Amino acid sequence: MTTCGHLDQIQDVTADSTEGCTDCLAIGSRWVHLRMCLSCGHVACCDSSPNRHASAHAGADGHPIMRSVEPGEDWRWCYVDQALV
Numbered sequence: 001m002t003t004c005g006h007l008d009q010i011q012d013v014t015a016d017s018t019e020g021c022t023d024c025l026a027i028g029s030r031w032v033h034l035r036m037c038l039s040c041g042h043v044a045c046c047d048s049s050p051n052r053h054a055s056a057h058a059g060a061d062g063h064p065i066m067r068s069v070e071p072g073e074d075w076r077w078c079y080v081d082q083a084l085v
Contacts, residue, residue: 004078004085006064013041015069021045023053033070035077039063055079 013036016022021031022043031045035054040063044053054066058079065085067076076085 004065004081004083006078006080007085009063010038010065011040013038015043016041017043021049021051021053023056024049024051027051033068035066036069037061037063038065038067038076043069 015036017025019025020043021034024031024045029051031049031051033046033048034043035046036043037057040061042057044057044066045051047055058064058066064078064080065076066079068074077083078085
């Protein structure tokens with residue numbers, strides 16, 4: 001079982017968007033599902049979306065853990081360790 005060594009990077013954050021993927025909204029694109037960065041609150045689209053902004057944010061900003069912001073979902077994912085946390 002893979003474990004995550006980044007739990008210390010989880011902060012008490014507020015979503016930077018309630019309208020959708022911040023990056024997709026800026027470029028007029030669409031998304032499939034939304035994720036929120038648990039380091040800074042950035043809302044981004046999932047890897048099933050055309051632009052994969054959540055993965056891009058995790059890599060570019062060094063913020064490894066995102067949570068789903070889809071209704072009824074409460075899981076978290078570490079992009080570095082490729083693990084549910």
